[in-house]
Amino acid sequence: MRIGEPQLRDNLYAATRTIRAKRAQVVAEVEDWEELREAGRAIKADAMRRLDALLEQLEEAVTAAGGRVHWARDAAEANAVVADIVAGHDAGEVVKVKSLTTDEIELNAALAQRGIAALETDLAELILQLSDDWPSHILVPAIHRNRREIRDLFARELGIEGLGDDPEELTDAARRHLRQAFLRARVGISGANFAIAETGTVGVVESEGNGRMCTTLPPVLVTVMGIEKVLPAWRDLEVFLQLLPRSSTGERMNPYTSLWTGVSDGDGPGEFHLVLLDNGRTRVLADEVGRDALHCIRCSACLNVCPVYARVGGHAYRSVYPGPIGAVLTPQLRGVPGDSDDLPWASSLCGACYEVCPVKIDIPALLVHLRSRAESSDPALRVMGWAMGGPRRFAAAQKAGRAALRAGVPVPPWTKGRDLPPAPPETFRQWWRRTRG
């Protein structure tokens, strides 16, 4: 989000405040919420510790139930597996239910290169796809768009005349547009909120029914899942089906949760493929502190309470995983030095994210951990450390910095998704000297 877009900032601020209030209300009515959080944390820690055995168990259970399991070391391998399956069925088009994992591996672009059109069917994802835009929030990815923009977009891209900008009317237009696609699709693609090693059951949690459509109607279903989503036992669902909806949409339960185990005769797809994706996750796992970021169940509660996120929006994080969890997950997943390295610094360490996290990920502690990991290797930080090491050096650095700001010197890659703030007329120390507070 750009500084010069106050309307969008207002939208985002109002939206995060609304979801925050709903969440607080439905969490407060659960007396054993803290016990559930502690169980959620421990189940995830346990799953990470014996991830290899659990994935093998999952593979065996899915295969026994008539599904097929594929493994992918990275995005390219996962995309190739999916594209091969789709091409093998001569399908030129697939329907997709919103999946951060397939956004992460940029599956749609990979399919397009093979001549396969991927139709996003979640309302927000459809809006983003039609406008060639990028998600800005985990739960409501098009929250930075207002109704007039969406009306204009649908009128232009879907060719609907006389469309109003009422959300109900716009939603109805999306329903009519996608219904035929669901009915004709031969391949559906989904992510997974969890998969149970014990039973081989895969689950998708959603609201609109597009998830049910994609996982039920097409004869072939392909699910792409990060390896960290596996849960050991069926019973573990009793914890996550309570933690996730209340933390995410602020509902006691989301409208639809689909759970399937391999294939079922005469009900749903006759062919099911599960793609298990690494793509940096084992690198995160190797850091005993940093691995807690893999416990994330993508609820987005930490985005909604974050004072930084609520003001800068999701695009500033330049990743499909924005907000506090993105700031600890993205740099670790990417691993190599790059333009996400500065994310652990974009925080005041206020700790609000930790308070709401349903699996008790100590995000502030992870931020500090990642900062200290980077400090030893980043030359820019060493220079900063030197400059801040004495009052004269600091004053000189501030002077130079303010001059650069006034001259509008860009600071790539930082300024790629963000604006620099205008330089203040004087520094705090100058102001103090002048006024004595």
Next chain:
Amino acid sequence: MASRDSATGNGRGAGSSAARAAVLERIRAATRGEPLEVAVPRDYATRSPLAGDALVDRFADRVSSYRASVHRCAPDEIAQRVVVLARERGARRVAVAPAVPDDWRPDGLEVVIDRGMAASALDRIDGAVTGCALAIAETGTLVLDGGPRCGRRALTLVPDWRLFVVEAGQVVGSVPEAVAALHEAASAGRPLTFVSGPSATSDIELSRVEGVHGPRTLDVVLVAPK
């Protein structure tokens, strides 16, 4: 299972088995030397304190909070209720799950028994009437398990009007009680669907709209002896 053995999606081709070995080895290297067991404390409540009428009332209250409609009736009034609701919702052609009892089936409507209808045929049906596997009071959730009274997933998804018949004895208190009761169905490989209210979205300016791709109207007939 048309193409389990076909050339498509060669899951255990050379590439995939190399990837499998590599991913498993990376995991083992990342966690080597750590204790194998992590204790999981389960100090949360597994049973709801509610029982009897209070349990059923809680269920009705929670379902209603999703803007679904709950209609209570006695066992011998079910068919009559279904007819009245179908008329109100403007449904003329209704599909039912194969084992829906005769006395749930409405007179005066065109009733189709779903025995594997194509999705395009279901798309021309106005509504679907089924039972459920169980219902959860605390969350106002209805669970389908693909059994003969629940029907196939497509039946309960494609038609625009949804009617569930829930018997009071099917209501459990909490999510943990429901998950425990569904363990057997999951182990048997049956698909499960949790339904809590009509389909919904808040994607446009966080303004809630009921009815996106799933059924837009949800009615629950709650059957309890008088």
